[in-house]
Amino acid sequence: xxxxxxxxxxxxxxxxxxxxxxxxxxxxxxxxxxxxxxxxxxxxxxxxxxxxxxxxxxxxxxxxxxxxxxxxxxxxxxxxxxxxxxxxxxxxxxxxxxxxxxxxxxxxxxxxxxxxxxxxxxxxxxxxxxxxxxxxx
Amino acid sequence: xxxxxxxxxxxxxxxxxxxxxxxxxxxxxxxxxxxxxxxxxxxxxxxxxxxxxxxxxxxxxxxxxxxxxxxxxxxxxxxxxxxxxxxxxxxxxxxxxxxxxxxxxxxxxxxxxxxxxxxxxxxxxxxxxxxxxxxxxxxxxxxxxxxxxxxxxxxxxxxxxxxxxxxxxxxxxxxxxxxxxxxxxxxxxxxxxxxxxxxxxxxxxxxxxxxxxxxxxxxxxxxxxxxxxxxxxxxxxxxxxxxxxxxxxxxxxxxxxxxxxxxxxxxxxxxxxxxxxxxxxxxxxxxxxxxxxxxxxxxxxxxxxxxxxxxxxxxxxxxxxxxxxxxxxxxxxxxxxxxxxxxxxxxxxxxxxxxxxxxxxxxxxxxxxxxxxxxxxxxxxxx
Ligand code: SF4
Ligand code: SF4
Numbered sequence: 377x378x379x380x381x382x383x384x385x386x387x388x389x390x391x392x393x394x395x396x397x398x399x400x401x402x403x404x405x406x407x408x409x410x411x412x413x414x415x416x417x418x419x420x421x422x423x424x425x426x427x428x429x430x431x432x433x434x435x436x437x438x439x440x441x442x443x444x445x446x447x448x449x450x451x452x453x454x455x456x457x458x459x460x461x462x463x464x465x466x467x468x469x470x471x472x473x474x475x476x477x478x479x480x481x482x483x484x485x486x487x488x489x490x491x492x493x494x495x496x497x498x499x500x501x502x503x504x505x506x507x508x509x510x511x512x513x
Numbered sequence: 514x515x516x517x518x519x520x521x522x523x524x525x526x527x528x529x530x531x532x533x534x535x536x537x538x539x540x541x542x543x544x545x546x547x548x549x550x551x552x553x554x555x556x557x558x559x560x561x562x563x564x565x566x567x568x569x570x571x572x573x574x575x576x577x578x579x580x581x582x583x584x585x586x587x588x589x590x591x592x593x594x595x596x597x598x599x600x601x602x603x604x605x606x607x608x609x610x611x612x613x614x615x616x617x618x619x620x621x622x623x624x625x626x627x628x629x630x631x632x633x634x635x636x637x638x639x640x641x642x643x644x645x646x647x648x649x650x651x652x653x654x655x656x657x658x659x660x661x662x663x664x665x666x667x668x669x670x671x672x673x674x675x676x677x678x679x680x681x682x683x684x685x686x687x688x689x690x691x692x693x694x695x696x697x698x699x700x701x702x703x704x705x706x707x708x709x710x711x712x713x714x715x716x717x718x719x720x721x722x723x724x725x726x727x728x729x730x731x732x733x734x735x736x737x738x739x740x741x742x743x744x745x746x747x748x749x750x751x752x753x754x755x756x757x758x759x760x761x762x763x764x765x766x767x768x769x770x771x772x773x774x775x776x777x778x779x780x781x782x783x784x785x786x787x788x789x790x791x792x793x794x795x796x797x798x799x800x801x802x803x804x805x806x807x808x809x810x811x812x813x814x815x816x817x818x819x820x821x822x823x824x825x826x827x828x829x830x831x832x833x834x835x836x837x838x839x840x841x842x843x844x845x846x847x848x849x850x851x852x853x854x855x856x857x858x859x860x861x862x863x864x865x866x867x868x869x870x871x872x873x874x875x876x877x878x879x880x881x882x883x884x885x886x887x888x889x890x891x892x893x894x895x896x
Contacts, residue, residue, distance in 0.1 A: 461562070461773055461851050461854060462851045463848070464847045464849050464850075464851070464852075465689070468688045468696050468849055469689035471691055471695055481853065482851070482856070499689065502564065502776055502783070503775060504615070
């Protein structure tokens with residue numbers, strides 16, 4: 377099977393040779409579709425991984441253990457900021473801390489890196505402003 | 514020293530009135546005494562923007578030829594009141610079609626304000642004076658005669674905090690409540706909240722001119738479930754939901770910046786209503802009241818999974834810090850009404866008054882005192 381993922385690298389994980397490890401350890405074919413990485417800074421890779429399901433699962437587990445945030449593409453949460461009234465209902469439901477609303481400005485903030493795609497915000501926004509979308513740009 | 518409404522209105526007309534928002538006056542009160550504030554400040558503006566289910570609008574469609582006495586009325590497939598003759602209706606914010614629960618009365622009201630077309634279908638039995646039995650038409654803000662917002666219960670004085678101690682997620686009008694006390698939600702805007710700045714309603718009564726959904730509105734009566742004998746904290750503020758107001762205003766002049774339809778998962782439709790009440794600083798007592806700060810306002814934390822059992826008390830300072838400590842538990846908190854919009858409303862009302870566009874009105878009739886609530890006894894249960 378082939379699946380697309382966005383790999384987000386925190387500062388301290390960027391210089392590890394992920395591609396090499398994935399191929400060698402887990403027999404996963406990796407196709408880098410888009411790379412935005414600078415050594416010493418955090419970055420993002422858009423990748424296509426090809427392997428059987430079990431290998432994929434182990435490979436992704438390995439990536440996560442290395443401090444990389446792995447999100448399956450087609451699973452990116454976004455909301456219509458234009459229409460948002462900053463009521464806080466979504467932030468109340470978001471236990472991962474991706475959506476927050478705080479003093480002093482009490483405006484909704486979204487940190488996609490913390491999103492675990494639990495989809496609770498989709499249900500919780502009374503204005504139904506959230507959607508799941510492709511993050512490919 | 515004391516001031517009269519006339520004196521304050523004269524200053525407003527001259528553009529010399531000193532107007533502060535409830536947050537600004539609370540900040541000022543850290544260094545000035547109530548006496549100094551009464552001397553310095555003329556009006557304090559408040560604000561709230563939350564879901565208020567007991568809201569709605571009267572609409573008059575105009576007569577057709579031949580005319581119909583509408584007895585059953587549907588707007589975009591949502592049944593609304595057919596109990597007002599002949600072409601009047603009341604759209605209740607929570608009216609809905611069970612087959613399409615996410616679109617209801619509040620959405621109709623928002624669509625009306627936005628000038629959108631709405632499909633009307635109505636039926637009558639046909640009478641000698643109203644022979645027509647059925648009609649289909651398209652209406653919008655411009656085709657209807659009057660569209661008047663009238664909300665029987667708004668702007669609760671100090672609503673409770675909701676949390677969930679059970680082991681399953683619950684969906685409520687206070688939002689999604691996660692199991693195991695993983696979150697708590699609150700809907701009152703704390704020191705900005707209208708009825709917390711004049712807790713005994715000395716200046717709020719029938720005829721008080723207010724900000725309502727972007728235009729001027731009026732307090733028409735006490736709101737339903739008006740409870741004026743709740744337990745008070747040391748600052749003279751009720752520690753749970755107490756007083757309410759009924760309000761009225763011209764829907765055609767309102768803006769969806771301050772009026773928004775809402776749908777709560779597994780609960781239903783509601784309407785976000787923006788309200789701002791100006792408090793005239795007539796004397797030292799009122800100056801003292803408006804100076805109230807978040808840490809001085811106490812409210813009750815209830816477990817919504819357990820018949821709204823009281824878990825304990827907290828303050829708006831703690832709630833707004835993002836975490837409360839209740840019954841030995843640390844619970845993450847979030848607002849479910851918009852504090853940023855509440856602030857915006859207080860600012861707009863302040864600007865209106867400063868520009869001389871908005872005068873204060875003294876209540877024609879005061880709010881009732883000594884009221885408490887009856888409950889409803891169900892019959893034929895457990896038989
Ligand atoms: S999907 Fe879940 S984790 Fe992501 S933003 Fe929504 S509530 Fe938060
Ligand atoms: S629940 Fe919806 S309207 Fe409210 S803050 Fe979140 S995105 Fe905005």
